[in-house]
Amino acid sequence: MRKYADDYEIEITEDAKGREKKVAVYRGAYYEIAADEKQIKKFRLLSILLTLVIVVLHVAGGFVANQGMYQFYVALPYVIAFLPLYFLAAGVFRLPNQKRLLRRDENGLSFERMKKASISLLVIILVGVVGEIVFLIFFASGDYSREIIYLLLEIFAALGVYVIFWQQKRMGIALTSAE
Numbered sequence: 001m002r003k004y005a006d007d008y009e010i011e012i013t014e015d016a017k018g019r020e021k022k023v024a025v026y027r028g029a030y031y032e033i034a035a036d037e038k039q040i041k042k043f044r045l046l047s048i049l050l051t052l053v054i055v056v057l058h059v060a061g062g063f064v065a066n067q068g069m070y071q072f073y074v075a076l077p078y079v080i081a082f083l084p085l086y087f088l089a090a091g092v093f094r095l096p097n098q099k100r101l102l103r104r105d106e107n108g109l110s111f112e113r114m115k116k117a118s119i120s121l122l123v124i125i126l127v128g129v130v131g132e133i134v135f136l137i138f139f140a141s142g143d144y145s146r147e148i149i150y151l152l153l154e155i156f157a158a159l160g161v162y163v164i165f166w167q168q169k170r171m172g173i174a175l176t177s178a179e
Helices: 002-007 037-062 072-080 082-092 104-138 145-171
Strands: 008-014 020-026 030-033 173-176
Touching: 002 008, 002 104, 030 104, 037 072, 037 082, 037 145, 072 082, 072 104, 082 104, 082 145, 104 145
Parallel strands: none
Antiparallel strands: 008 020, 030 173
8 A cells, every 4th residue: 555655665685596586574553452462362262252243233324124114214224334334344454463563554443443443333323323313203103113123233233343442442552762
């Protein structure tokens, strides 16, 4: 990615046969995780499981076939939520397995991506929840059971996103000077 290109320098080295070879060498800043290796693995596993649960809950909400999904203020946030959900999953699956210093691109594509995606996903899901509540209060008629099921699925998905965000804040990523 161009964003991280300034962190690398190209060095020319010779291999065993005497040919010149270009090698990218990292010269940028490093980030340190304040947690120990056991906590890192636990956080990674928890994040993966919660992300899968969030995906299942959110997709299941779309299959409820409630009347609120015919309103743009419920359906639009539901559909838009898939974009930050994708970026959250991409960040979660890039989390490190062990304790080590992280390059700026590793931190940016895992922890920073997760942070931004979880905040935006939480906001979008909550907008959809508020839209569903507005529908329930002002426009719903008849059987409310499907509306309640959809509302509960989205609330539990939002709680899962909040837990990921809260756990990430506890990890403590700090900029360090050298490797």
